[in-house]
Structure formats: structure tokens, C-alpha cells
Amino acid sequence: MTDDLHPDLELASRALDEDLTEEERARVQASAELTGLVASLRSTRDAVAEVPPASAQTRHDALAGALAVFDDLQATATDEAPTTTAAHRPGGNVVALFRRRASWVMAAAAAVLVVGVVGTLAVNSGSDDSASISTEAGDEIFRSAADTAAEDAAGATEMTGAATQSTISSINSPAVAGIVVDDPAGLLALADELAPMAMTTAGGADSLPIVPDASNPDDGAAGGGAATVPKDRIDCPLSPDQVVFADILWQETPAVAVRSTTTGVVQAVSYDCIVLVTVGP
Amino acid sequence: MAAALDDRSLVLAAQAGDRDAMDQLLRRHFDRIHAVCRRITGNEADAADAAQEALIAVVRGLQRFDGRSAFSTWVYRVATNASLDELRRRRRRPIASVDRDHHDPHDDHAPRRTEAADPAAERPIDMVAERMATDAALAGLAEEFRVPVVLRDVADLDYAEIAEVLGVPIGTVKSRIARGRGMLAGALGRTGNRGATPERPTGAS
Numbered sequence: 001m002t003d004d005l006h007p008d009l010e011l012a013s014r015a016l017d018e019d020l021t022e023e024e025r026a027r028v029q030a031s032a033e034l035t036g037l038v039a040s041l042r043s044t045r046d047a048v049a050e051v052p053p054a055s056a057q058t059r060h061d062a063l064a065g066a067l068a069v070f071d072d073l074q075a076t077a078t079d080e081a082p083t084t085t086a087a088h089r090p091g092g093n094v095v096a097l098f099r100r101r102a103s104w105v106m107a108a109a110a111a112v113l114v115v116g117v118v119g120t121l122a123v124n125s126g127s128d129d130s131a132s133i134s135t136e137a138g139d140e141i142f143r144s145a146a147d148t149a150a151e152d153a154a155g156a157t158e159m160t161g162a163a164t165q166s167t168i169s170s171i172n173s174p175a176v177a178g179i180v181v182d183d184p185a186g187l188l189a190l191a192d193e194l195a196p197m198a199m200t201t202a203g204g205a206d207s208l209p210i211v212p213d214a215s216n217p218d219d220g221a222a223g224g225g226a227a228t229v230p231k232d233r234i235d236c237p238l239s240p241d242q243v244v245f246a247d248i249l250w251q252e253t254p255a256v257a258v259r260s261t262t263t264g265v266v267q268a269v270s271y272d273c274i275v276l277v278t279v280g281p
Numbered sequence: 282m283a284a285a286l287d288d289r290s291l292v293l294a295a296q297a298g299d300r301d302a303m304d305q306l307l308r309r310h311f312d313r314i315h316a317v318c319r320r321i322t323g324n325e326a327d328a329a330d331a332a333q334e335a336l337i338a339v340v341r342g343l344q345r346f347d348g349r350s351a352f353s354t355w356v357y358r359v360a361t362n363a364s365l366d367e368l369r370r371r372r373r374r375p376i377a378s379v380d381r382d383h384h385d386p387h388d389d390h391a392p393r394r395t396e397a398a399d400p401a402a403e404r405p406i407d408m409v410a411e412r413m414a415t416d417a418a419l420a421g422l423a424e425e426f427r428v429p430v431v432l433r434d435v436a437d438l439d440y441a442e443i444a445e446v447l448g449v450p451i452g453t454v455k456s457r458i459a460r461g462r463g464m465l466a467g468a469l470g471r472t473g474n475r476g477a478t479p480e481r482p483t484g485a486s
Binding site for chain 1: 295298300303304307308311312315316319320325328329332333336337339340341411412414415419430431433434435440455456458459460462463464465466469471
């Protein structure tokens with residue numbers, strides 16, 4: 001099909017598109033054959049360019065469909081507004097994430113250091129009395145670490161004595177994350193520092209709120225109003241008077257530290273809902 | 282949103298979430314997008330699907346459009362790709378019987394290919410015959426020639442823009458357009474071949 005094409009076809013085609021040099025243009029104009037070829041190509045071009053228009057329905061459907069996609073994208077973008085806003089600032093999102101992570105690492109490291117210091121002091125004192133392990137210097141360092149971590153934990157729930165129910169935010173934004181705690185005294189000291197509630201110790205160890213076995217889905221439901229920590233972290237129903245006040249590493253096991261606002265009892269509970277230790281006030 | 286805004290301003294507004302700007306952009310380019318799709322796919326049903334896909338692709342890809350090329354160039358590239366995708370899908374599915382080989386557009390008694398959804402179907406019979414002959418001629422053209430011809434003669438892109446869309450040198454674009462036009466002219470009974478005698482002489486020749 002292409003072998004029979006006119007040798008000056010490209011010249012004629014470019015003439016149609018007005019893409020000729022002066023010399024080429026003069027050559028085309030001087031040749032009746034080339035002029036005729038250009039005319040035939042023009043006729044062909046006009047036929048190709050004569051396109052039947054889309055029906056009104058086709059047009060409407062296409063535009064409506066595309067705008068619906070646009071609306072969906074905008075709705076998604078709105079849902080992700082904070083991230084989107086940050087992303088629109090050059091490097092803004094990266095910096096924010098980096099800073100947040102760095103803060104958490106620093107806070108955790110400081111907390112670990114503080115707990116270590118506190119633990120050492122406790123061992124040296126040879127006493128389980130939490131009051132005796134809180135030296136003035138230790139308190140200052142501890143508060144500093146806790147305050148830093150608390151500042152980093154955006155939206156962290158304040159843990160007050162008035163708290164009557166554990167909240168999701170308390171574990172999503174723990175005051176101190178990943179604190180290494182290896183002994184009961186350290187856990188209690190941590191509770192007194194991070195959850196210094198004006199609690200009424202109406203009950204003793206016998207009335208400890210029990211963290212039920214997570215393997216039994218009915219367990220704990222009878223407590224009525226038991227709080228459940230988010231499943232992405234821990235899915236253990238807690239008593240209404242229990243608050244989660246920290247993520248800890250209890251003897252190298254990831255856990256949360258829980259305190260009863262009624263009894264003051266402190267527990268370390270693993271992510272699979274096993275009570276690792278219970279400490280009375 | 283003012284009606285006189287150019288593409289660039291509308292693109293920026295649409296990228297910022299302005300629905301009216303997006304609407305205006307799509308409406309402004311729809312007819313030519315559809316025309317490109319119509320000429321590449323060769324029939325109304327596939328053109329409608331391809332045009333719809335193209336518009337959606339434009340909406341989805343708008344945030345990635347950086348303005349280095351003209352919006353129209355980008356849009357017609359999208360439309361071209363959507364059309365070629367539609368052709369590939371069409372090849373994988375059975376085709377309703379249309380015997381083009383036995384249809385003579387100059388013979389009123391010959392079987393006619395009709396497309397109910399095509400509004401042009403109600404045009405005068407000679408126009409329909411002309412359109413069908415053009416469709417058949419384009420359909421007989423290899424994609425490598427058909428696409429640049431359509432982008433030049435339907436989308437009105439210049440050589441450089443077509444080269445950008447197709448990712449080939451400008452010289453190749455010129456050559457393919459010329460050869461494509463020549464083959465079309467021959468298929469339509471116009472001259473374009475060396476010493477060609479039209480198989481079906483038109484009244485004008």
C-alpha cells in the first residue's frame with residue numbers, strides 16, 4: 001500500500017501544514033502535479049476532520065462521570081486535610097514526621113534513663129517504699145522527661161483523680177512510652193509520678209480490679225461500662241476505674257501500666273491481656 | 282469562575298479543588314477529545330467509552346500535570362492512550378457482524394453499517410456514506426499512521442506536540458502523517474499514490 005506513494009508526498013503534506021521553506025513553496029506552486037496532490041490531501045484531511053459530534057447523552061454522561069470522580073478525590077483530600085496541608089509545604093510533612101519521631105525517641109530515652117536512676121536509688125535504699133525512692137533530683141529529672149513526652153503526645157489525656165474510666169486516648173497517647181520497668185517498686189514509683197491521683201484507697205489488694213483473660217470474650221463484660229483499649233494496641237476490657245497511664249517494658253515484655261483510681265493498685269498488663277504483675281499502694 | 286480564563290488558570294484552580302474550573306476545562310476540551318477518540322477507535326460506542334475514560338484519567342492525573350506542556354497536548358495524549366486501550370479491549374471481544382468489504386458507499390443498494398447511538402445516522406445519505414468511507418479508510422490504516430494523522434487533522438496539534446505525545450522524532454511524525462494521508466487519499470479514491478487511478482472516481486476528479 002505504501003510502495004506506490006508519491007515521491008513528493010511528504011512535501012505536499014508539509015505544504016498542507018504550511019511547513020515549507022520558501023524554496024519548497026516555490027517548487028510546489030510551480031508544479032501542477034504537486035498542487036493537485038496538495039489539493040487531494042486537503043480533501044482527505046477535511047474528510048478526516050469532519051467528525052460526527054457526540055450525542056448530548058454521551059457528552060453528559062462523560063462529564064458527569066468525570067466530575068463525580070473529581071468530587072470523590074476532593075472528599076478524600078478533605079478527609080486527609082492535615083496531611084495534605086503539610087504535604088503542600090515543601091518538605092513540611094517529612095520534617096514534621098522526623099521531628100515527631102525524634103521527640104519520641106528522645107523522650108523514651110530520657111524516661112529510660114530516669115527509671116534507671118530511680119531504680120538504682122531504690123535498690124541502694126533497700127526499701128520498697130515509693131516515697132523513699134523519690135529523691136528531689138530524681139523527681140526533677142523524671143518530671144522533665146515526663147513533661148517532654150507529654151508535650152510530644154499530642155492530645156494526651158490528662159490523667160486525673162477524677163478519671164473514672166480508662167480512655168482510648170490514654171493509651172493512644174501515653175504520657176511516657178516504652179519505659180523499662182523491671183521491679184514492682186519501679187512500677188509503683190512510675191504510677192505515683194505519672195498517675196498521682198488523689199485516690200481513695202477504699203479497698204485493699206483483695207478488691208483489685210482484675211484484668212480479665214482476653215481469651216474469654218465474655219469475661220469483663222459483666223463489669224458494666226468496662227473500657228476497652230483499642231484493638232490495634234491492646235484489646236483488654238478494663239474496669240471503669242482503671243486508667244492506662246504508660247506504655248512500659250515490663251521485664252522486656254511490652255505492656256501497659258494500669259492503675260485503679262479506686263484502690264490505687266497498679267498493674268502491668270501485656271498486650272495479650274495477661275496481668276504480669278500487681279502492686280498495691 | 283470567569284468564562285474567559287485560559288487553560289493554565291483553570292488547571293491551577295482545578296488543582297486547588299475548584300470544581301467549576303474542572304468542569305469548564307472538561308467541557309472546553311470534550312468535543313475534540315471525543316473526536317480524537319472517534320477517529321482512532323472508528324465507531325461511536327468505543328469512542329464514547331474512550332472519551333469517558335480519558336476524562337476520568339484527566340481528572341485523576343490533574344495533580345501530576347506540571348504545565349510543562351500545553352494542557353491540550355496532555356489531554357490529547359490521554360485521549361489517544363484511552364482510545365488505543367479501547368481498541369485493544371475491542372480486539373479481545375467478539376465484534377458484531379459488519380461486513381465492510383462488501384459495502385460500497387456509492388451503492389445505495391449495498392448493505393449499510395448503522396450505529397443507532399450515532400446522531401449522525403440521521404444525516405443525509407451522502408454524508409453518511411462519506412463518513413463511513415472515511416471510517417473504513419481510517420480503520421484500514423495501521424495505528425502508527427492513523428494516530429499521528431488524527432492528532433494533526435482532528436486534534437490540530439503541531440508536529441512538535443505530536444512528537445511529544447507519541448515519543449518519536451519530529452521527522453518521523455512528518456513522514457508518518459504524509460504517508461498516512463497518502464494512504465487515506467488512495468483508499469478514499471483521491472489521488473495520493475504515484476500515478477494512481479482512483480478505484481472509485483469521485484465526481485470531482
